[in-house]
Amino acid sequence: MAAWRAVTGVGVLLTLLSSAQVYADERDLYLFAQWAGDHETRTFRQMLVDARLYGIVPIHQLLRSASDWRQCSAQPFAVAPVAQWPAVRSTLQLLKTLTDRGVLPRYEVVSAYRNPALNRCAGGAVDSAHTRAFAVDVLLPSWADPNPLCQFWQTQGKAWNMGLGRYPSGRIHIDTAGFRTWGGDFSAGSSFCALPGAGRPQSK
Incomplete structure (x- = not known):
């Protein structure tokens, strides 16, 4: 019986890991578990729980630093300073809304x-x-249509103070640090979602 429970437990764990497995980044749950063993994340997690935002983004994704962390001899994950946690919450609230409405x-x-x-x-x-904990860079599945995201930004982005950019790599930047958009040359004119008359360079 104990052996059966052990096997079942392993099976459940593998199922959870498989369902959460990323499709673009090596910083998975295994690497996160290794990193978290030496870094404090409990208070940050509790903040998310208290704000009812825990799980909007898997914790190992939410704490990913820059993708160039190896080349920069940096940590693969990072917890923002406590003073910046309101920024984390504002962007997670936006992501929750985008998810709930089927936009993302x-x-x-x-x-x-x-x-x-x-x-x-x-x-x-x-x-x-x-650097102010307002932003996330996301990748969409190949089948995903980004136009609903554009339409949300055009109609409701100002109310959310929403920044929306897309880079040549295909990554989409979303933040709540200012209503603006940009594309491959970091100007609004190259955005896939530009408003008429826009063309000023933006900060990512």
């Missing part, structure tokens, strides 16, 4: 908070919303 039915967060040194090394803008 499925996505993977590949970069969230970055400390300023890592952000510089990774080529981020000096005033990047990532």
Whole structure:
């Protein structure tokens, strides 16, 4: 009986890991568990629970730093300073709304908070919303249509103070640090979701 329970437990664990497995980034639950063993995340998790935002984004994705962490000799995950947690909550509230309304039915967060040194090394803008914990970079499945996201930004983005950008890599940047949009050359004019007359360069 004990052996059966052990096998069943392993099966459940593998099922959970499989269902949460990322499709674009090596920083999975296994790597996160190793990192979290040496870093404090309990208070951050409790903040999310208290705000009823825990699980909106899997914790190992929400704490991913820049994708260039190896090249920059940095940590694969990072917890934003406590003073910036309101920014985390505002962007998670937006992601929850986008998910609940079917605008983003499925996505993977590949970069969230970055400390300023890592952000510089990774080529981020000096005033990047990532350094203030407002931003996430996401990847959508190949079948996903980004137009509903554009339509949400055009009609409700200002109320959310929402920034929306898309890079040549296919990543989409979402934040709550200012109503703006940009595309491959970091100007609003190159955005897949530009408003008429827009063209000013933006900070990512």
